[in-house]
Amino acid sequence: MENNVLNKIVICGVGLIGGSFALALRRAGAVGSVVGVGRSTAALARARELGIIDAASGNAPAELAAALDGAALVLLAAPVAQTEAILAALRPHLQAGTVVTDAGSTKGDVVAAARRALGDKVGQFVPGHPIAGRESNGPDAAIVDLYQGKKTVLTPLAENRAEDVERVAAAWRACGAIIHQLTPQEHDKVFAAVSHLPHLLAYALVDDIARKPHADLLFQYAASGFRDFTRIAGSSPEMWRDISLANQAALLAELxxxxxxxxGLRASLAAGDGAALAGVYSNAQRARQQWIEAIEAAEAPQSKDQAE
Amino acid sequence: MENNVLNKIVICGVGLIGGSFALALRRAGAVGSVVGVGRSTAALARARELGIIDAASGNAPAELAAALDGAALVLLAAPVAQTEAILAALRPHLQAGTVVTDAGSTKGDVVAAARRALGDKVGQFVPGHPIAGRESNGPDAAIVDLYQGKKTVLTPLAENRAEDVERVAAAWRACGAIIHQLTPQEHDKVFAAVSHLPHLLAYALVDDIARKPHADLLFQYAASGFRDFTRIAGSSPEMWRDISLANQAALLAELxxxxxxxxGLRASLAAGDGAALAGVYSNAQRARQQWIEAIEAAEAPQSKDQAE
Incomplete structure (x- = not known):
């Protein structure tokens, strides 16, 4: 690789996440050729039409061997539940010069799956999580700017070589992402609190309302506050079932x-304790305001990488 | 009143809600003069500068008598906790031809306050709730389009004359609102579920996170899903303390x-029961999708009033 150009990359899963990664690397001139691997020939054909990939490969061993031959980087961007099976299928064909990364929303389970599937090749796997997404999916949802200004968290293993971690980081930076590093355990605790729990809570509220006998009346009066609060309940139920189970321990603790x-709030409300309610509400309002201001300050210049 | 033009209206509280009401009536040519009543002389002066009101009045009895003289309609748009005190101050000066309405987010407590404060004049009070708002407040936040295409729920009393209810409805229609009717009890149950509970839940989550020792780390990774989920936790803590207490019984039931x-979800998660989690998540995702489609269908033509 010269000047951070990856001669060849392999994308396992050519949907929103993998497709946007490929498009962004292409625009940055950071990649030679892109091979798409997947189960759906229709999705692969569509990804090729859209200029996301140069070549498509199925999952048969001979095809995978050809796809991986000489690849600098492999990105796993399929549903997290498939991680172990995909890594196990890749392993026999994984050359010493290839680095593998992923885009899963949980990391502890991915690391465990990688250890089981890759064995003594696990050092070639650098776990990652781009903090970006949309509600739509498939190759048509892929956009070149998906990662621009967003964080990508890498959770390197003790077995990773520094230059392999840097290869993954450089690819994400070429997509416009800002690189952060956490341990897999830190990552899963953080995202249980700020992402996985809110998803569970939003699903729980909509389901609760939808099952009431007067649900139609209730939905008739739901307004913009409800719409925003429940937006994340529009996400894929299968994906969030898998994330909930994959991060079970941390999510249970947050829940x-x-x-x-x-x-505690129920007790304050039942007691008519306005001061206690106002204490919680005020603290939340203030903390959220500070957070929004910090985000806006950080996003304003958006010039340099952080914390790497 | 000819052609639904109100000769004179009185707005108690010249902020977002009252100010937007006055601006919309003026644009519709539906009002002669507008008198603003309030405690803050600065807010009244600003409302006059902005063309929201023609004249300002303090709370002294002689001033209120002059403000109410010949008024067709009075809108209470001050914090709900002040409803009873304001109505009690208005009562001695309330002429037989004047109709009073309000904009409070709860109705059972407002009706009770109106009965106490107005006594045998309670028939002149038509309770209402425009389903519109923004996070900003004060006269400068007022906008002429705030109620355009939004619902206003009226919860008439048995003592109300039909023509008085219609006077209030016509004024809101002139602001672009769509009139619905519920009983005060129905209103409070509905909004406990679709508005008051989500506010409490959003405040609870942000406060919960903000009090953790590693809050700074957590907020650093909160992204757009968290931002939308917690947007309503940016609302006024005092206003939502008052709403929570005013609708205590219905909110406790929903909570x-x-x-x-x-x-139930915790038990499913602890048991690793993916089918149960997926059942709740899928039902929520489907119900929300249907709701969004129904809203979009209803908002597309947005031509005629409903349910009056």
Whole structure:
């Protein structure tokens, strides 16, 4: 590789995440050829039409061997539940010069799957999580700017070589992302709190309302606040079932803390304790305002990478 | 009144809600003069500068008597906790031809306050709730289009004359709103579920996160899903304390149902029961999708009033 140009990359899963990665690398002139691997020949054909990939490959061993031959980087961008099976299929064909990364929303389970599937080749796997997404999916959803100004969290393993971590980081930077590093455990605790729990809570509210006998009346009066609060309940149920189970322990801990918070608020409400309610509401309003201001300040210049 | 033009209206509270009402009536040519009543002389002066009101009045009895003299309509648009005190101050000066309405987010408590404050004049009070708002407040936040295409729910009393209810409805229609009618009890149950509970849940989550020792790390990775989920936690803590207490019984019932829902989801998660999680998530995703489609269908033509 000269000047950070990857001669050849392989994308397992040519939907929103993998497709946007390929498009962004192409625009940056950071990649030679892109091979798409997947189960759906229709999706692969569409990805080729859209200029996301140069060549398509099925999952048969001979095809995978050809796809991986001489590849600098492999991105796993299929549903997280398939990680172990895909890595196991790749392993026999994985050359010493190839680095593999992923885009899964959980990391502890992905690392465990990688250790089982890759064995002594696990050092070639650098776990990652781009913090970007949309509600739509498939090759047609892919956009070149998906990662622009967004964070990508890498959770390197002790076995990773520094230059392999840097190869993955450089690819994400070429897509416009800002690189952060956490341990897999830190990552999963953080995202249980700020992403996985809110998804569960939003699904829970909509389901709760939808099952009431007067659901139609209720939905008739739901307005913009409800729309925003429940937007994440429009996400893929299968994907979020898998994420919930993959991050079970951390999500249970966050859910328990939240239920304790609700139990306290319920007691304040039942007691008519306006000061206690106002204390929680005010603290939340203030903290959120500070957070929004910090985001806006950070996004304003958006010039240099952080924390790598 | 000829052609639904109100000769004179009085706005108690010249902020977002009252100011937008006055601006919209003026644009529609539906009002002669507008008198603003309030405690803050600065807000009244600003409302006059902005062309929201023609004249300002303080709360002294002689001033209120002059403000109410010959008024066709009075809108209460001050914090709900002040409703009873304002109505009690207006009562001695309330002429037989004047109709009073309000814009409070809860109705059971407002009706009770109106009965106490107005006594045998309660028939002149038509309770209302425009389903519109923004996070900003004060006269400068007022906008002429705030109610355009939005619902206003009226919860008439048995004592109201039909023509008085119609006077209030016509004024809101002139602002572009679509009139719905519910009983005060129905209103409070509906909004406990689709508005008051989500606010409490959003405040609870942000407060929960903000109090953790690693709050700064967590907020660093909160992204657009978190931003939307918690947008309503940016609302006024005092206003939502008052709403929570004013609608205590209905909100407790909805909170209990939601906590039972979370208890069930927690058990499914702890048991690793992916089918149960997927059942809740899928039902929510489907119900929300249907709701969004129904909203979009309703908002597309947006031509005629409903349900009056």
């Amino acid at each position: 328990d803390a939240y239920m304790a918070q609700l139990t | 209990d149902a939601y906590m039972a829902q979370l208890t």
